[in-house]
Amino acid sequence: MGEQHTYRVIVRGTWDALTDEARQRLLGEASEHGMLSMRFSEEGSLSYEPSPLKHFSWRYVVVSDAADGDEMAAALAEDRAETALKSLGYGFRELKSTVTDLDTMKVNRKSASRR
Numbered sequence: 001m002g003e004q005h006t007y008r009v010i011v012r013g014t015w016d017a018l019t020d021e022a023r024q025r026l027l028g029e030a031s032e033h034g035m036l037s038m039r040f041s042e043e044g045s046l047s048y049e050p051s052p053l054k055h056f057s058w059r060y061v062v063v064s065d066a067a068d069g070d071e072m073a074a075a076l077a078e079d080r081a082e083t084a085l086k087s088l089g090y091g092f093r094e095l096k097s098t099v100t101d102l103d104t105m106k107v108n109r110k111s112a113s114r115r
Contacts, residue, residue, distance in 0.1 A: 005064065011060065016092050017091035019089070026050070041061055
């Protein structure tokens with residue numbers, strides 16, 4: 001097994017063909033999925049705005065082989081999001097991901113003179 005990297009992945013999508021029941025459940029749970037609920041985790045964190053109920057995002061932490069790169073991290077996160085959305089009975093389309101490799105991310109530290 002190669003070197004492992006940790007990725008933060010945001011999977012964005014659009015709600016599609018929601019049933020009335022699914023729509024009511026999303027609207028009823030909207031306060032649990034707002035700005036304050038946004039966290040990166042292995043199981044994922046769903047967030048969306050109730051008005052208009054149009055777009056959503058899932059935030060994931062994905063650990064995979066560095067050699068597989070961002071594309072594999074995105075594919076794994078999208079698969080997790082798709083599985084979760086289907087299990088909840090939510091219709092969706094147009095999943096797109098943004099990936100950040102935490103192991104290669106440059107951190108700009110302020111020098112002592114600039115603090």
